[in-house]
Amino acid sequence: MEKLLTVSVAAYNGAATLQKALESCLVADESLQALLDVIIIDDGSTDGTAALAQAFVQAHPGSFRLVSKVNGGYGSTLNTAVELASGRYFRTLDCDDWFDTNALQTLLRRLQSCTADAVYTNYRTVQENGSGKAFDVCCKFDTNRVYAVGEVQQATPDLCMEMHALTLCTKTLRAAWRPMPEHCSYTDMGYTFVGMAAAQTICFVPVVLYQYRLGRDGQSVSMASYRAHTQDYIRVARILLDAAEPLAAQPAPAGRDLLLVQRARDVAQYLIELYLRFPPDRETGLALRRYDEMLCQTYPHIAAMMTNKNTRLLRAGRYLPYRTLSAWARGKQSNGGIL
Incomplete structure (x- = not known):
């Protein structure tokens, strides 16, 4: 069966949070679950990350797979995932974040008939105390339309280009891909830029999909x-x-x-x-x-x-x-x- 969406989960010593991230990739509709390709990339972890990931692979072998590699940093996990992705669309999920599962199911339904190069969804930041803030990047647009990128730029010059909001056509992304530097932080900025530089069309799915955890010690955005x-x-x-x-x-x-x-x-x-x-x-x-x-x-x-x-x-x-x-x-x- 052709996969619809590849989710790249970069995991380095993420055993404390990985389970929540992976559980959020389990949708209620089994026919849609079968269309998911979740690649857990264990980037040289020294804790229980690989064992936890393997348990999900064994429980859901049609949806989850584990790739274990020598530590190379976030950029190297992107390089690996873009090469191995089998889904028609591609997006990322950090191992300390998670999806709203109902929103993921809605996105999958939309992707079944989608032709756009880039698909936007809303996202939410979540503090350690549980408080959060939603970012609506879809509100200015007709969610039943596919837009040319130029149309979108005219409507909103400050269009979000964060990985939390973006799902990209794998074929388009892969054709434009340039390897991200290894052992280097902030390579997600390069990934989304490369993807949007290749995109010709955009559509918007107004669900709050990505739940972005903030306030944790050691985060790259601290x-x-x-x-x-x-x-x-x-x-x-x-x-x-x-x-x-x-x-x-x-x-x-x-x-x-x-x-x-x-x-x-x-x-x-x-x-x-x-x-x-x-x-x-x-x-x-x-x-x-x-x-x-x-x-x-x-x-x-x-x-x-x-x-x-x-x-x-x-x-x-x-x-x-x-x-x-x-x-x-x-x-x-x-x-x-x-x-």
Whole structure:
């Protein structure tokens, strides 16, 4: 039987949370369950991850499979999953997150007749205390239509490009795939960018599918992790920037080109905001300056599009306002402000 959806579950020492993630891939409709291809990629775990995954494979051999490999980081799990995927569509699920199972069943029904290259669903962030926030990325669109990417960009210039919202056509993704770097954080940004750079059409399924856990120690989106893995962030950002700078150099980029340029700009600009939220010291200030100067020299067209207030003030003041802006940004962060 042809599989409809491959779910790539990257798992490194995830025994504490993996069961919930895998259970969320079990839908009530057995005919739809048979169309699921869940690849659990054990990325060199040293805990009980592989044994837990194998138990699911044995219980549901038609839907789950386990791939055990030497540790290579998240990018390597994406490389493996894209190569091995048997589903017509592809999406990811981190081993500490989960799906709303009813929403997954709805998505599977929609995918049966879907022709779009990219399929959007809503997602929800969930804090450790159980509180959450839903992100509706489908609200502006007719959910019975398939849109050209250019139409979508005109309707919402800030279209979400997070992995939590995206399901991609496997054939389209695989044809455009470039291997993600190993032992490198934030490669999910490269994965979604490559997928959307290849997509010609988009549709929207208005269910809150992905449940994204936040607030756990050690997460790559924690401020401590961002600071420890800044060079990883720059490495992945440059994948986006290398592809987007020639598009930004066009006289008037539009449609999908503009969508990709805006995504690369936002990823580049986000790191400046992160630098301002790190504890201020001379080394951080110099790193921020070197980073922005690299952007201006190597990606001048995208750098010129980075016009938020903090970036403008830093450049106008030759980075001398760094400590003042850092104090303001960290104060906003401690008061619940977001980037």
